Amino acid sequence: xxxxxxxxxxxxxxxxxxxxxxxxxxxxxxxxxxEIEPDKTLMDIGDSISQMPLLxxxxxxxxxxxxxxxxxxxxxxxxxxxxxxxxxxxMGKKKSEIRAVTEELxxxxxxxxxxxxxxxVKFQTWRTFILDSYNTRLMxxxxxxxxxxxxxxxxxxxxxxWDKALVTGTQVLRLTHAQIAxxxxxxxxxxxxxxxxxxxxxxxxxDRNQIEVKKxxx
Amino acid sequence: xxxxxxxxxxxxxxxxxxxxxxxxxxxxxxxxxxEIEPDKTLMDIGDSISQMPLLxxxxxxxxxxxxxxxxxxxxxxxxxxxxxxxxxxxMGKKKSEIRAVTEELxxxxxxxxxxxxxxxVKFQTWRTFILDSYNTRLMxxxxxxxxxxxxxxxxxxxxxxWDKALVTGTQVLRLTHAQIAxxxxxxxxxxxxxxxxxxxxxxxxxDRNQIEVKKxxx
DNA sequence: GACAAACTGTAACACATGTTACCTTCCGCT
DNA sequence: AGCGGAAGGTAACATGTGTTACAGTTTGTC
Numbered sequence: 001x002x003x004x005x006x007x008x009x010x011x012x013x014x015x016x017x018x019x020x021x022x023x024x025x026x027x028x029x030x031x032x033x034x035e036i037e038p039d040k041t042l043m044d045i046g047d048s049i050s051q052m053p054l055l056x057x058x059x060x061x062x063x064x065x066x067x068x069x070x071x072x073x074x075x076x077x078x079x080x081x082x083x084x085x086x087x088x089x090x091m092g093k094k095k096s097e098i099r100a101v102t103e104e105l106x107x108x109x110x111x112x113x114x115x116x117x118x119x120x121v122k123f124q125t126w127r128t129f130i131l132d133s134y135n136t137r138l139m140x141x142x143x144x145x146x147x148x149x150x151x152x153x154x155x156x157x158x159x160x161x162w163d164k165a166l167v168t169g170t171q172v173l174r175l176t177h178a179q180i181a182x183x184x185x186x187x188x189x190x191x192x193x194x195x196x197x198x199x200x201x202x203x204x205x206x207d208r209n210q211i212e213v214k215k216x217x218x
Numbered sequence: 219x220x221x222x223x224x225x226x227x228x229x230x231x232x233x234x235x236x237x238x239x240x241x242x243x244x245x246x247x248x249x250x251x252x253e254i255e256p257d258k259t260l261m262d263i264g265d266s267i268s269q270m271p272l273l274x275x276x277x278x279x280x281x282x283x284x285x286x287x288x289x290x291x292x293x294x295x296x297x298x299x300x301x302x303x304x305x306x307x308x309m310g311k312k313k314s315e316i317r318a319v320t321e322e323l324x325x326x327x328x329x330x331x332x333x334x335x336x337x338x339v340k341f342q343t344w345r346t347f348i349l350d351s352y353n354t355r356l357m358x359x360x361x362x363x364x365x366x367x368x369x370x371x372x373x374x375x376x377x378x379x380w381d382k383a384l385v386t387g388t389q390v391l392r393l394t395h396a397q398i399a400x401x402x403x404x405x406x407x408x409x410x411x412x413x414x415x416x417x418x419x420x421x422x423x424x425d426r427n428q429i430e431v432k433k434x435x436x
Numbered sequence: 437g438a439c440a441a442a443c444t445g446t447a448a449c450a451c452a453t454g455t456t457a458c459c460t461t462c463c464g465c466t
Numbered sequence: 467a468g469c470g471g472a473a474g475g476t477a478a479c480a481t482g483t484g485t486t487a488c489a490g491t492t493t494g495t496c
Contacts, residue, residue: 064360064363064364064367066364066367066368068368070367070368072363072367072368074360074363084352084353084356085356087349087353088349088350088352088353088356097357097360098360117342117345120338120339120345121338121339121345127335127338127339130349131305131306131348131352132306134302134306134349134352134353134356135302135305135306135352137356138302138303138306138352138355138356138359139315141356141359141360141363142282142292142315142316142359144363145282145290145292145359145362145363145366146282146284148363148366148367149282149284149288149290149366149403150284150286150288150290150403152452152453153452153453154452176472176473176474177473177474178472178473178474185367185368186453186454187453187454187455188473188474189453189454189455189456189474189475189476190452190453190454190455192473192474192475192476193453193475193476194453195474196475208461208462208463208472208473208474209472209473370482370483371482371483372482394442394443394444395443395444396442396443396444404483404484405483405484405485406443406444407444407445407446407483407484407485407486408482408483408484408485410443410444410445410446411445411446411483412483413444414445426442426443426444426491426492426493427442427443427492427493
């Protein structure tokens with residue numbers, strides 16, 4: 001746990017240009033801070049949610065799964081993001097349709113539901129934040145649809161790697177072909193085959209457990 | 219054009235349980251009514267939007283297109299819906315990422331942008347409505363992702379037909395294989411092939427320009 | 437009735453992706 | 467050093483989907 005003043009410093013650092021001063025105070029007052037290790041499931045399909053998370057640092061994978069257990073990575077949440085799903089899960093008392101897994105060490109503030117609605121009335125910046133969040137998520141979902149509908153697996157792999165490089169802030173990734181296959185709902189053999197092709201085309205370079213992504217056209 | 223009192227009757231009929239009385243009055247005062255024929259493009263990719271539509275009757279197809287002109291039907295808007303895209307396009311002054319085409323004769327009320335934000339502060343029912351809209355759209359986008367990621371073309375065709383039956387309110391549809399191919403970003407031959415199979419399995423029945431959808435498991 | 441256009445059926449083939457099986461290489465452990 | 471497991475390479479094949487080409491049928495129009 002952080003001391004209050006440390007949390008305050010963090011909040012200001014990340015959100016001073018997003019939220020007005022009074023709102024920052026309220027967040028500090030009513031929010032609950034939590035720090036979560038990498039690869040922890042924050043929320044699973046079917047869970048009910050009573051608090052809304054606000055991402056302070058780290059990143060979170062949002063994953064969709066069908067009944068047979070096939071998975072698909074939808075998008076990442078990063079600093080300053082919130083989970084749009086949660087917004088309505090909390091407001092509408094519905095169950096989660098997705099799984100959220102921390103990608104790295106992640107710091108969050110949880111906001112109680114009743115404050116969410118209250119702040120929509122009181123704070124212009126909160127309204128903008130919530131609507132922006134929804135919109136960003138909707139765009140990301142549509143981006144995911146584009147990938148599936150209009151791009152082949154080779155393009156999807158490259159985009160997956162590049163996105164991951166952006167999120168983690170490094171072009172050298174530590175991950176295996178099997179992990180990629182899992183996130184893209186494909187199979188390891190297919191990934192290996194196409195990785196070879198991507199390397200031949202100079203778009204990536206890789207060794208066991210390590211992939212370097214180069215900037216390239218999709 | 220409708221006379222004011224006719225519009226009032228319509229609005230009440232559709233929204234009396236959604237919006238509080240004062241809000242209905244404001245909508246009548248500041249909204250602009252429009253009636254639009256089937257198969258008209260309401261909004262195209264790259265358009266700027268300055269008004270938010272509220273669907274009174276009819277239905278609207280939301281379509282995504284890539285740079286090469288390949289199309290994909292995302293979902294339908296129905297009575298009581300609004301276009302979530304628009305919400306942020308108006309607020310954030312961004313351009314549309316999708317195309318909206320009327321499926322049938324459609325009645326709409328357009329709301330000026332500045333009222334949107336004002337009402338978020340003043341009316342609880344408006345807040346709920348906007349957040350619900352976003353959430354519904356996000357769920358529909360995720361549903362579209364599920365289809366693409368986890369279902370084969372045969373299942374996608376059946377779901378497409380069943381959804382269309384729900385939207386239009388009849389299990390007998392007037393459409394061609396080529397139209398289906400277009401909406402699913404496939405090709406006519408593929409659709410014909412799989413339609414044959416669906417018919418053999420008793421899930422549909424069809425003739426030239428006409429398809430009867432039967433209730434079946436996906 | 438003749439004709440053109442639209443709609444559907446079908447075959448043959450190309451290509452992308454998934455599956456299975458087995459092999460090699462690398463790495464950590466004892 | 468030897469072992470076992472994890473990661474990756476490769477081949478052979480199965481399947482799903484897209485493409486091209488052409489034929490047959492229906493529909494509307496003159």
